[in-house]
Amino acid sequence: MASMKHRDSLSVMNLFNEIAPRYNNLNDLLSFGLHRLWKKRLLKLLNPSLGEKWLDLCCGTGDMSIALARLVGTQGSVLGVDFSFKQLELAEKRSSIHSIESISWMQADILENGLPSNSFDGAVMAYGLRNLIDPEEGFKEIRRLLKPSARAGILDFNHTIDGSLSSSFQKCYLRKIVVPTASILGLKAQYSYLEESLKTFPVGSVQEKMAMKVGFHKAKYKTIAAGQMGILLLS
Ligand SMILES: C[S@@+](CC[C@H](N)C(=O)[O-])C[C@H]1O[C@@H](n2cnc3c(N)ncnc32)[C@H](O)[C@@H]1O
Secondary structure, three states, rough: OOOOHHHHHHHHHHHHHHHHHHHHHHHHHHHHHHHHHHHHHHHHOOOOOOOOOEEEEOOOOOOHHHHHHHOOOOEEEEEEEEEOOOHHHHHHHHHOOOOOOOOEEOOOHHHHOOOOOOOEEEEEEEEHHOOOHHHHHHHHHHHHEEEEEEEEEEEEEEEOOOOHHHHHHHHHHHHHHHHHHHHHHHHHHHHHHHHHHHHHOHHHHHHHHHHHHOOOOOOOEEEOOOOOEEEEEEE
16 A cells, blocks of 8 residues: 555544454444435436446445446446545455455555546545545545546535534434444544544535645535535535
């Protein structure tokens, strides 16, 4: 893997290596299975077509890659990229269980991926942007990797406005449900990081501006799940 630019990336990578074995079950438990619906929603909005070449950035255990592979078919291809070896190991296992051959996996830091420019018809990033040391650099990389007419979609927690009902709900959910549940499995520190990562995560309108600044022509942010999650559509 290319050397990581920032020391902080290393701690994020270690964190995702540590939680990898329990990541899928915890995701289902903590979102009451809803993360699957939100991921489907993102794909529906992007409408990947047969034969296209897609990129799943911060692919984790491969939910999005596997769903994408089904949409682009055997003439298309999907590349799942993540810097966590342990997450990728699980992703590879899952795709081989489902006998999906159109996915390749790559271990790399998104911000230093070394992939050729103008190569993909589309890109997704689910719950990855918030973890990048520099989200604007992330947008720059996505723009560079995409063909000029391509589209991209980013799904993540919505950075709610302090004092709003959504914000109170989010804090309560993270503190009273997420952290205590993760603690039972010995992952308290790892899941406390979620609220931390949201503090510096840009709000939707700032994400739109960052994306436009690096060369996207359209950037539209919409909240879903009663304001708890957000989808940024780029083209
Ligand atoms: C919350 S998980 C999301 C995984 C998957 N996309 C999903 O929705 O289930 C975030 C993933 O991003 C990866 N990640 C975070 N920062 C990264 C970076 N700079 N380069 C590559 N992968 C990164 C982590 O290793 C982790 O697997």
